[in-house]
Amino acid sequence: MGEVYKKVLKFKLKYPRTIGWRLRQNSEVVERHLNPDEKVLYAFVAQKNDNPLNFIESAVVVLTNKRILIGRKRVVIGYFLNSITPDMFNDLEVTAGLFWGKVHIDTIKEYVTLSNISNNALTEIETAISSYMMKQKKEYGLREKEKHN
Secondary structure, eight states: OOHHHHHHHHHHHHOTTSOOOOHHHHHHHHHHTOOTTOOEEEEEEEESSSOTTOOSOEEEEEEESSOEEEEEEOSSSOEEEEEEOTTTEEEEEEEEOSSEEEEEEEESSOEEEEEEEEGGGHHHHHHHHHHHHHHHHHHHHHHHHHHHO
16 A cells, blocks of 8 residues: 555545545555656545536645645546646635635646545645645745856
């Protein structure tokens, strides 16, 4: 059992109302793309779509010490992987609904919506992503200044 799957399982047990399927397969997609120097800091499950009635597109979202990875295993053959590096990250928006909430990640290239997340988990997810990105952007800014000086 991989490190990503353990963290996702822990999240799912803590927030059982979050909708997520095929956790092991989705975790394996992310684990396959982890670099040797990357450490998994936080992981959760969500649906990668904006439709609250679409329960099919389960994804595993992982924060590492380098980037955010979103992995989805296709049912038959193949998979999808999104990688969001700190320099691509623009903004984060959290919305809570009656039963589930959404996390919107705005990047330079796309607008990622993660939905069907238990409302109880939204604060934890927002804190994890925001604190991670603030730290990473600060470090990235310092590295860029050093390059130019």
